[in-house]
Amino acid sequence: MxxxxxxxxxxxxxxxxxxxVDVARIGVENKYDTVEIVADLYNFENLSANTGNDISNILKEMKANGLKGVAVPEVSLKRLRDTGKISLNTMSDVQNIYTLIGKTDNEAVTQYLRNITDRQKEIQCNFLIVTTRDRDTFDFLKNSLSRRVPQDKLTILEKNKDYAFIINEPMDTFSDQGLGFDVKDLNMVKALGFDVIPRVENFNGIKDRDIENYIKLLKNYDTKTVIFGGNDVLGNMEKISYAASQFKKNGITVGIIDTPMGKKLQSGIEKFTKFDGYRGLKVYGLSEKETQKYDINDIVDRWYRSIIERNVRIIYMRAKVDDLKTPAYNMKQNITAMKQLNTLVDYAGLKTGIAKPMGVxxxxxxxxxxxxxxxxxxxxxxxxxxxxxxxxxxxxxxxxxxxxxxxxxxxxxxxxxxxxxxxxxxxxxxxxxxxxxxxxxxxxxxxxxxxxxxxxxxxxxxxxxxxxxxxxxxxxxxxxxxxxxxxxxxxxxxxxxxxxxxxxxxxxxxxxxxxxxxxxxxxxxxxxxxxxxxxxxxxxxxxxxxxxxxxxxxxxxxxxxxxxxxxxxxxxxxxxxxxxxxxxxxxxxxxxxxxxxxxxxxxxxxxxxxxxxxxxxxxxxxxxxxxxxxxxxxxxxxxxxxxxxxxxxxxxxxxxxxxxxxxxxxxxxxxxxxxx
Incomplete structure (x- = not known):
């Protein structure tokens, strides 16, 4: 007894x-009370194209109805191709044209093909070929690719005003990889008064100076939060501690993408936040496929549930565009989604604004x-x-x-x-x-x-x-x-x-x-x-x-x-x-x-x-x-x-x-x- x-x-x-302890925890959670709606810049260009309205005007309208931040992804080869700044092909496709008519539409590539052997052509058949006539795009890619691709895997070509890059990388993965930011996008978002949230991407062989350049760019745009793009965090694996220390030193918060229980987080995110003192905030967003699948009420319900059940404080918004509906309808349904969420956030006793990290x-x-x-x-x-x-x-x-x-x-x-x-x-x-x-x-x-x-x-x-x-x-x-x-x-x-x-x-x-x-x-x-x-x-x-x-x-x-x-x-x-x-x-x-x-x-x-x-x-x-x-x-x-x-x-x-x-x-x- x-x-x-x-x-x-x-x-x-x-x-x-x-x-x-629970009372102290509640005190920390009560201060973590601001929800921010953030739009994906490049995704919202779909709504811009659908309505025939300039992207800056679309964002202004969204801002008037509750949008607080804009996420700016890094530029990729696929992005540059889709915007008409480059042509992107495999070597085999270009070789077929060259074999058929004896030249290509790029003098630098034509000269290169004339100077290599058949055996070299066979070896390089799956290489990527990037061509452009825009000097600014060439300079951007030259600087970016030189840091991301080993010298033995990259060939830079230039003849008259024709420019080209031959890259020994797979099309399906490398074409989506971030290559750095288009400062015009960052400047536009900043000028519109949004919270700028860059989607920084890691790359193989990243060095301390690359991380420092990222930090310099983030500070230039008064960045408070970064959501990493791609499958891993900045600096992963060799430079992760240095990258995290720079984030901590400059007061930049990491957005942690909310994933279902048991599903894999971005590689290195736990280690990065540990080095950063576990500062961070939760981010939730539906994929583009899910956004088009669900109706507005379902989308808002999922956003709201992530906020009240999983402590999410950044809602990553992708535009819902229905090609069978009118442009006015598509604009209205996206505005309606934001208004509904703002109402629910207020009902839950939270605030809307620029999200702050959870207290450690x-x-x-x-x-x-x-x-x-x-x-x-x-x-x-x-x-x-x-x-x-x-x-x-x-x-x-x-x-x-x-x-x-x-x-x-x-x-x-x-x-x-x-x-x-x-x-x-x-x-x-x-x-x-x-x-x-x-x-x-x-x-x-x-x-x-x-x-x-x-x-x-x-x-x-x-x-x-x-x-x-x-x-x-x-x-x-x-x-x-x-x-x-x-x-x-x-x-x-x-x-x-x-x-x-x-x-x-x-x-x-x-x-x-x-x-x-x-x-x-x-x-x-x-x-x-x-x-x-x-x-x-x-x-x-x-x-x-x-x-x-x-x-x-x-x-x-x-x-x-x-x-x-x-x-x-x-x-x-x-x-x-x-x-x-x-x-x-x-x-x-x-x-x-x-x-x-x-x-x-x-x-x-x-x-x-x-x-x-x-x-x-x-x-x-x-x-x-x-x-x-x-x-x-x-x-x-x-x-x-x-x-x-x-x-x-x-x-x-x-x-x-x-x-x-x-x-x-x-x-x-x-x-x-x-x-x-």
Whole structure:
């Protein structure tokens, strides 16, 4: 008994520390409150072409309706080709023309082909040939390509006013690679009064002076935020620390592109932000294909959900252009999208403007250890519930505490944090479930018929609060910029969803069905195996299997079964009116099942108490899972949890009242039938 008191005291200390950290985290999140809509400059040229209006006029109109920033990508060979500044071909295509008519439309290339052997032509057939007659374009490419392409892979040709480059690189990848910025684009965006957000791209062989030139250009345009283009960050891999130090020195923030859980981030982004002190802000945008696929309401819903659920603060906007609609319609729908988002941002209590980076937050290792010992204490309490004796429990407590502290205080700290968070997501819901089972067992064995509303609400509140303790600990021990910016994240979602439910089944058999030793387990198993299987047994088993498959497949970072369109619309409805939308499985299934399970216990029905208890377990474990999404705003996670409790309890009580009345009505009918 003394050990239990000590363990509870340790948990209380850990909860106090967790609340202290969570309050500090909320303070950081509250200052990260400005949402910025940023347009992709080159993508918006599609809208310019569709409307026949100059791109600068398009941007002015967008600015008047809420556009704050413009992202300017680096120029690529494909971009230069599409704008008519260069011709881009493979050597084989040019050779075919040369073979057919004895020359090409570029004197420099013609002269080059005359001077190489057939063997050289064969070797170079897949090389790229870039031709131009524009001196400025030639100078730009000469400077850019000389820094990005090794000397043995680049040939520069010039004859009269014909210029050409022969490049030993693949067309499908190199033609999209950034080659530097067109200063005319940057000047235009700056002159229009926008927040200029360059999309800087890394390249092989980048040197310190190249990074310094980028920094000089960024400072010249008063750049506050950079969103890296391409697949990796500036300086990756050899020069990443130098690039990050220059960003930090000059106060330039990195935009971290939001990706689905488990999907690959831009290569090097976690390391870059680590060198930069984990300064950054989240960026979300639909691809061009997705933008054309979804209607405006769907697009805005996805933007809004990324803001309130994943702490995104830059919405990267691509223009939606429908060639079957009028130019006026296309202009209007893009303006409408911005206006709708601005309204929703204001409704969510946030501001629109130039986005600021999230404040840096880290926890000391001592704080992490204090939180972790509370999780250890919870785990020992859980084992004591299954009959572990005090002496081995004490030894296990000391050993586990020492091991956990050792892991957290060493270079394995990151692994330790994730392990403690996962343990908290399993242990405290399981403790809530154990309390629920113990209470149900007491009601089943109590001869008195107690009022279900007060009893069920009391058990409901205590069970969910015990589980909620685990959520507070997860939110605190993972209250770090790395997790809040989703550069790393909570692992083991499926385990946290399934193990507590399994613990419920095992503990229910142990506590209620009194299967407390191996012999009883074998005897019960034999009885079950010897049962006469009826059709309804098979149907019930099939239904249970289907529910389990759906439940497991809908959990985790990449659910196999996606929500239906009706469910998505229902979610959107709740998000628009509550902002912090409670989880469907909580307030429609899990929490009402908890109330109904208590009602079944009051009515002495072990069978229904057990069946409903399975669904009740899903509700009890949900709060820590919600708070394990550390990239979400903590106040939002708490609000949605409380909403789930309130709605779930109300639905559960209403369901019990209806069932109680239906039972009474059925009993009255039976009595009348007996009298007749």
């Amino acid at each position: 003394k050990l239990k008191v000590m363990l509870v005291a340790v948990i209380i200390l850990s909860v106090i520390v967790s609340i202290y 937050i880290h926890q000391s290792k001592i704080i992490e250890v204090l939180i972790a010992v509370g999780v250890v204490a919870g785990g020992i309490l859980l084992l004591l519930s299954f009959g572990l004796k005090e002496v081995p429990a004490l030894i296990l407590t000391i050993a586990t505490t020492v091991l956990t502290a050792a892991v957290l205080l060493t270079r394995f700290n990151d692994l330790g944090i994730k392990t403690v968070a996962l343990a908290a997501s399993i242990i405290f819901p399981s403790l809530g479930i154990v309390y629920f089972v113990n209470s149900s067992n007491g009601l089943i064995n109590n001869k008195e018929q107690k009022g279900f509303i007060s009893v069920s609400l009391k058990i409901f509140i205590k069970a969910v609060l015990i589980s909620f303790v685990g959520g507070l600990m997860i939110a605190a021990i993972m209250a770090d910029s790395k997790y809040m910016l989703k550069l790393d994240y909570f692992r083991g979602v499926k385990l946290s969803f399934t193990i507590p439910v399994l613990i419920f089944a095992i503990y229910y058999c142990y506590k209620v069905f009194k299967i407390d030793n191996f012999k009883k387990f074998i005897n019960t198993s034999v009885k079950i195996l010897n049962m006469d299987i009826k059709i309804w047994h098979m149907l019930a088993a099939a239904a249970a299997a289907l529910i389990c498959i759906i439940y497991i497949s809908r959990t985790g970072n990449s659910p196999l079964i996606k929500p239906s369109s009706i469910e998505l619309k229902f979610r959107d409805f709740l998000e628009h009116y509550l902002v912090a939308r409670p989880r469907t499985k909580e307030f429609l299934f899990g929490y009402p099942a908890l109330i109904l399970a208590v009602y079944a216990a009051i009515k002495k029905s072990k069978g229904w108490n057990f069946i409903l208890g399975i669904f009740a377990s899903i509700g009890i474990l949900s709060a820590p899972n919600t708070m394990s999404h550390v990239e979400s705003v903590l106040t939002m996670a708490i609000e949605r949890t409380v909403y789930g409790w309130i709605f779930g309890a109300i639905i559960g009580v209403i369901a019990v009242v209806i069932i109680e009345r239906l039972v009474r009505f059925a009993n009255n009918l039976l009595k009348r039938g007996a009298l007749l």
